[in-house]
Amino acid sequence: MPTFNLKINNKTHTVEADMDTPLMWVLRDHLNLVGTKYGCGIGQCGACTIHLDGNAMRSCLVQVSQAEGMNITTIEGLSEHGDHPVQKAWKAIDVPQCGYCQAGQIMTAAAFLDKNPEPTESQIRNAMHGNICRCASYNSIEEAVKVASKNLS
Amino acid sequence: MRPSKTTTFSRRAFLKSSALASGGMIIGFNLFNACKSEVELPIDLSQLNYNDFNAFIKISEEGKVTIFSPNPEIGQGVKTSMPMIIAEELEVAWGDVHVVQAPLDTKNYTRQMAGGSQSIRHGWEALRQTGATAKQMLVNAAAARWQVEASECTVKEGVISNSKGETLGYGDVVLEAAVLEVPEDVTLKDPKDFKIIGQGKGNVDIDKIITGKPLYGLDYKAEGMLYAAVLRPPAFGQVLESFDDSGARILPGVVDVITIGEKLRAYNDSGKKNWSMQMSSSDKVVVIGKTTWDAMKGLKAIKAHWKIESELESTEDHDKVLFDLLDGDSLKTRRSDGDINKAFAEADAVLERVYEAPFLPHNCLEPMNFYANVTPEKVHLVGPIQTPASAQKVVSELLERDIEDVHVEMTRMGGGFGRRLYGDFVYEAAEISNAVKKPIKMVSSRAHDMTTGVYRPATKYKIAASIKDGKLTGYHLKEACINGNMYGLIPNFFPAAAIENYQVDSANYKSNITTGAWRAPYTNFLASAEQSFFDELAEVLKIDRVRLHMDLLEKAKNNPEPNIEYSPERLQGVLKLVVEKSNWGNTKPGVYQGLSVYYCHNTHVAEVADITMENGVPNVVKVTCAVDCGIVVNPLGAMNQIKGGVLDGIGHAMYSDFGFNNGVPQSNNFNTFQLIRIGQTPKVDVHFIESNIDPTGLGEPTLPPVGAAVANAIYKATGKRLRKQPYMNNMNVSEKVLG
Ligand code: FES
Ligand code: FES
Numbered sequence: 001m002p003t004f005n006l007k008i009n010n011k012t013h014t015v016e017a018d019m020d021t022p023l024m025w026v027l028r029d030h031l032n033l034v035g036t037k038y039g040c041g042i043g044q045c046g047a048c049t050i051h052l053d054g055n056a057m058r059s060c061l062v063q064v065s066q067a068e069g070m071n072i073t074t075i076e077g078l079s080e081h082g083d084h085p086v087q088k089a090w091k092a093i094d095v096p097q098c099g100y101c102q103a104g105q106i107m108t109a110a111a112f113l114d115k116n117p118e119p120t121e122s123q124i125r126n127a128m129h130g131n132i133c134r135c136a137s138y139n140s141i142e143e144a145v146k147v148a149s150k151n152l153s
Numbered sequence: 154m155r156p157s158k159t160t161t162f163s164r165r166a167f168l169k170s171s172a173l174a175s176g177g178m179i180i181g182f183n184l185f186n187a188c189k190s191e192v193e194l195p196i197d198l199s200q201l202n203y204n205d206f207n208a209f210i211k212i213s214e215e216g217k218v219t220i221f222s223p224n225p226e227i228g229q230g231v232k233t234s235m236p237m238i239i240a241e242e243l244e245v246a247w248g249d250v251h252v253v254q255a256p257l258d259t260k261n262y263t264r265q266m267a268g269g270s271q272s273i274r275h276g277w278e279a280l281r282q283t284g285a286t287a288k289q290m291l292v293n294a295a296a297a298r299w300q301v302e303a304s305e306c307t308v309k310e311g312v313i314s315n316s317k318g319e320t321l322g323y324g325d326v327v328l329e330a331a332v333l334e335v336p337e338d339v340t341l342k343d344p345k346d347f348k349i350i351g352q353g354k355g356n357v358d359i360d361k362i363i364t365g366k367p368l369y370g371l372d373y374k375a376e377g378m379l380y381a382a383v384l385r386p387p388a389f390g391q392v393l394e395s396f397d398d399s400g401a402r403i404l405p406g407v408v409d410v411i412t413i414g415e416k417l418r419a420y421n422d423s424g425k426k427n428w429s430m431q432m433s434s435s436d437k438v439v440v441i442g443k444t445t446w447d448a449m450k451g452l453k454a455i456k457a458h459w460k461i462e463s464e465l466e467s468t469e470d471h472d473k474v475l476f477d478l479l480d481g482d483s484l485k486t487r488r489s490d491g492d493i494n495k496a497f498a499e500a501d502a503v504l505e506r507v508y509e510a511p512f513l514p515h516n517c518l519e520p521m522n523f524y525a526n527v528t529p530e531k532v533h534l535v536g537p538i539q540t541p542a543s544a545q546k547v548v549s550e551l552l553e554r555d556i557e558d559v560h561v562e563m564t565r566m567g568g569g570f571g572r573r574l575y576g577d578f579v580y581e582a583a584e585i586s587n588a589v590k591k592p593i594k595m596v597s598s599r600a601h602d603m604t605t606g607v608y609r610p611a612t613k614y615k616i617a618a619s620i621k622d623g624k625l626t627g628y629h630l631k632e633a634c635i636n637g638n639m640y641g642l643i644p645n646f647f648p649a650a651a652i653e654n655y656q657v658d659s660a661n662y663k664s665n666i667t668t669g670a671w672r673a674p675y676t677n678f679l680a681s682a683e684q685s686f687f688d689e690l691a692e693v694l695k696i697d698r699v700r701l702h703m704d705l706l707e708k709a710k711n712n713p714e715p716n717i718e719y720s721p722e723r724l725q726g727v728l729k730l731v732v733e734k735s736n737w738g739n740t741k742p743g744v745y746q747g748l749s750v751y752y753c754h755n756t757h758v759a760e761v762a763d764i765t766m767e768n769g770v771p772n773v774v775k776v777t778c779a780v781d782c783g784i785v786v787n788p789l790g791a792m793n794q795i796k797g798g799v800l801d802g803i804g805h806a807m808y809s810d811f812g813f814n815n816g817v818p819q820s821n822n823f824n825t826f827q828l829i830r831i832g833q834t835p836k837v838d839v840h841f842i843e844s845n846i847d848p849t850g851l852g853e854p855t856l857p858p859v860g861a862a863v864a865n866a867i868y869k870a871t872g873k874r875l876r877k878q879p880y881m882n883n884m885n886v887s888e889k890v891l892g
Binding site for chain 1: 355359360362363365366367371374405406445446447516517518519566568569789790794797798799800804823828832834836837
């Protein structure tokens with residue numbers, strides 16, 4: 001099996017995997033970074049969202065071979081102490097219900113606010129549209145993105 | 154006022170205390186059963202067992218309180234609200250309370266189940282008693298040391314004071330308290346003195362969730378664990394005939410390919426089967442891989458041949474049989490008041506309508522999965538299951554093992570919605586590990602999770618009302634459903650006792666498609682049907698919709714009928730509140746409102762949906778929701794559940810469809826099965842009825858009514874009555890806008 005060097009959360013990891021292995025499973029099963037969740041495997045739910053060079057991407061759609069040389073950030077590396085403004089807002093609003101989708105929601109929101117720190121309500125709704133929350137915590141997600149945006153600006 | 158239904162907690166020896174070897178005091182208690190008198194509490198924390206107690210409170214010599222609870226968390230917030238209740242009566246600051254998901258061995262650990270919004274309702278009284286008893290013991294210990302009467306002492310945030318102004322912290326007296334007699338009679342606080350209950354408290358797992366720590370079954374790992382993917386028949390009615398695994402075996406990540414099914418079949422045929430769902434008798438092909446991806450990739454490389462064992466059913470077949478049942482003579486009467494035949498015979502007008510809903514998968518965002526390690530010594534099972542005790546029992550019988558050898562551990566669950574009441578995935582995991590003699594984790598792909606599920610059954614209702622001299626005289630509801638029918642209490646919901654001649658009949662068709670409980674079973678669609686019907690009825694009777702409901706509830710109040718489940722007063726209460734808060738009838742131009750009022754799962758709810766039309770498409774912009782759930786333990790958690798229930802209800806009523814073609818489910822992932830997304834969600838505005846009545850659950854009751862609120866609003870906007878879900882599939886575009 002080929003080996004790949006991956007730069008994840010500012011650390012380099014060497015993994016052995018089939019070229020076509022989705023980055024999501026490499027993170028979860030090979031590297032034990034299980035904060036990135038499996039929800040659909042086809043790019044529809046956003047539970048597996050990570051940052052590749054600062055852009056929110058679906059790690060279930062990225063093959064491990066494509067991720068070499070890129071800066072990969074997972075929920076575990078979003079901040080050192082769980083205190084990224086988006087994480088803080090999620091805690092302040094108490095967004096999670098079952099919580100399973102929330103790492104993906106946070107990663108989507110963090111990348112979005114990084115590019116657009118003062119979004120309008122409809123921009124927030126558009127940005128978060130790709131992330132399913134089966135528990136439908138959507139009202140709180142919207143509010144938390146607004147709170148995070150305030151804290152950023 | 155008619156009392157709300159509650160289970161009364163009978164005083165009994167449900168609690169024990171002792172000193173811990175490591176210092177501090179431990180109290181074990183059982184929420185559901187009396188403890189046996191010979192039961193001893195462990196003196197070492199590593200030995201806490203949950204056979205006789207189902208939770209423990211530890212008070213350290215520093216006065217810190219730790220609650221050990223193995224209660225499963227599926228998103229209902231019970232892991233937060235249960236300790237809140239204990240902390241309230243124990244009189245400690247919430248900040249000094251730490252909740253630990255108990256070491257999870259659940260040997261003989263019964264009654265641990267999160268379903269039916271029951272956890273809070275059943276635990277309320279026992280949790281309060283536990284907190285109050287522990288407090289009393291600490292106070293008694295302090296009083297003994299001071300040589301004063303316990304009644305002279307007061308407690309604030311874990312500090313005991315006497316009338317002389319001396320103080321002792323809980324930590325100072327734990328060792329003495331631990332060996333005192335457990336007091337029989339303790340006084341509970343007056344709800345108006347609550348300091349923690351009624352305050353919003355965040356999810357206790359929040360830090361782990363937002364930083365991606367392992368919490369869920371899918372995150373669980375053990376030394377030497379392999380991954381298992383299971384190939385189940387693609388169609389209901391098919392079984393495995395043969396397969397070719399050569400393509401899978403050559404893959405480097407594939408460790409083994411096996412079949413399972415024999416044990417399950419033997420158990421099924423033995424007649425002692427212990428599960429509440431029907432299960433396929435087919436053999437299944439299992440690919441064991443080094444990683445989840447290896448197993449899933451291997452599964453795709455299996456060439457399987459399937460043969461037909463029983464009929465391959467399609468949605469058209471279901472439609473036909475259900476319509477036939479509604480008009481046939483196999484209906485069974487579930488409740489009958491007065492004389493419905495006479496009322497309809499004498500009527501000068503009859504309103505009759507049919508309402509239809511499809512099957513629905515649960516689609517928990519965390520797909521079904523379970524860890525199993527079957528060794529000669531023990532059977533170790535870990536994962537997200539709502540019914541660990543029954544999983545333990547079935548696995549012990551399936552593998553012919555002593556029940557004592559089977560240990561089930563629960564993880565946090567990525568959603569439940571009823572799906573994880575069924576243990577099929579636990580049995581599969583156990584059978585696989587038993588066959589390969591290795592620790593494995595069975596992981597379902599999304600496609601398998603969705604296409605081999607336990608569905609909300611497709612259902613049709615026919616509702617008829619008889620009208621004489623402009624008055625409602627009779628109400629007749631018929632239910633036709635796949636596999637099962639509404640449970641026994643539902644016929645006693647509204648409008649039972651509100652209409653003189655009243656009858657509920659039901660019939661079902663036995664299908665090979667697996668069906669089961671789905672968030673708010675039966676009422677999840679029944680409420681839509683009934684509350685849409687009342688909207689039409691008010692129009693036909695030319696009575697204001699709110700007036701009609703208030704009058705009917707008034708009749709129920711005056712009807713001394715003991716066998717009704719709801720409280721007419723409390724339904725009137727939420728109706729009045731929603732009318733006031735939603736600005737009912739006074740909206741801006743272009744905004745249309747629909748109303749729905751419903752009781753289920755012991756909670757009374759009224760909802761008003763505000764919609765606008767955008768390019769002919771309805772857009773729900775706001776839902777006002779009035780809730781009577783008794784005392785609100787944790788408003789933050791309650792809000793989350795109420796809003797989630799409303800939005801989930803809108804999503805499934807509007808968008809989610811699930812049909813079958815020759816036994817094959819017609820959606821297998823979120824590209825074809827629509828779940829509600831953020832852009833489709835309204836703001837949910839929640840109002841509680843202030844109450845001192847014991848709390849009732851919130852996981853389910855706000856979901857059922859919202860479908861009708863939306864449908865009734867769409868009618869006002871378009872003049873079109875929607876009676877078939879999902880509504881968006883059944884809105885003919887050309888009819889959408891009246892102008
Ligand atoms: S798992 Fe990647 S989008 Fe759903
Ligand atoms: S919180 Fe459960 S899926 Fe979002």
